[in-house]
Amino acid sequence: MATLYMNFMSQPARACVLFCRINCLKVEECHINVTAGQTRSQDFRKINPLGKIPCLKVGDFVLSESAAIMRYLAQVNQVPAHWYPRDPQERARVNSALDWYHGSLRLPAIMLTWYVIGQTMQPTIKLISVTEGSAKRQLAVLKDTLKMMEGFYLADRKFVAGDKISIADLLYSCELDEMQLLDGVEQLPMFGNLLEPFPKVRAWMIRVAETTEPHWTAVTATLQKVVKHGRERRQQMLISKL
């Protein structure tokens, strides 16, 4: 039995959960509470010394890193080939998108996520602190990434690595979806405004969600609740200033 250690507020963990559920894989989901410090506990560190989620365990074999996890699951299970194509050039395009993700999308998005958490939550453990200056810098990086997605990755393709959905689309869309959290702080633009100049990116996000229903709605439900609270909080703050 394979176990996936995950949390619905973790972008890469959501991508892995989606992949498993869509393909009906025999993978048990084990929820780990990050903000309560569970990834730093001795019990979890015994399983994954890197102390990160998502993490896959199959017997003695432990695997970190969401992209590596999805590649592995695609290789050892009978899933439709489009998720991680067998043709070397098609596969290379998916790999290239998966690589570009780390520096261009993951980095700015996770820094912005930590910034929002720092501004809006009172976490019980010490999390990574991000200054407003750093957040604004990462916002600029994110805008450049969206421009590249609009003008290159999605310029003449339905999905980031071709005309069929792949594991790269799951990772990208879960990461970008988390940026709805920006709606919770006044110092940052609303998610809708951020995406406004990028019609192809917007259309692609809807396309990924529709292609992965009903799992997309189920897996993003927790995030949506948090986003809703954030939006209400921002509205209340604006009203209180009138």
Added chain:
Amino acid sequence: MTTLYIDMMSQPSRACVIFCRVNNLNVEEKVVNIAKGGTRSDEYRQMNPLGKLPCLQESDFILPESASILRYIATTKGTPDHWYPRDPQQCAKVNSALDWYHGNVRLHAAGLSWHRVIGKNMKQPVSEGQAKAHMTGLQTTLQTLEQYWLAHSPFLAGNDISVADLLYCCELDQLCLLDGAEQGPTMTELFKPFPKTQEWMVRVAESTEPHWTTVSSFLHKVAQRGKERKLKASQAKL
């Protein structure tokens, strides 16, 4: 014909070049000079809109991103299995290392080199605050290399060298430029607390000779010049 666009001052370019030369592959190397704006030219951007190096081309097929280039070459050119294993769990270990590289090794090593040396030399905006943040990140990365990735095996993914080892070592080797930075630490000082990591870097270099030395020679010349400049500057102050 397979063409690899590279710059010998680019860490991931060097990894791809060493991989091709070690395996005697029929791959054409085309140098693009980053410092002289080669990656910003219309010609280059038309071929690779991402505007980065390295980049692989096989007629109409264009492939950016070094880790993907290494995987693609290993898969299609019949290189020995240990570079990028066919066994799913072994392959997954290499993939996991290749993924972890971006946000940990690449981010902090390249970030530190940029803010302390390269960016300064190119008169680009740099920040000592960001350099310090990358220093902290790099120290955590080296600790993780020492206590996790290399704790129980001679190479990142097990007993044999893989493409991940090449990518990591070329990135870390770039830190030799720190020896010419205004403030410390030097590369030797930085790596002093991490003996397993030091041994592994020597092991990777030895496993890929004579190509390791040839391909890194330009970088080492630049680093040596930096060290000499720093020495002259400190002597002038005496």
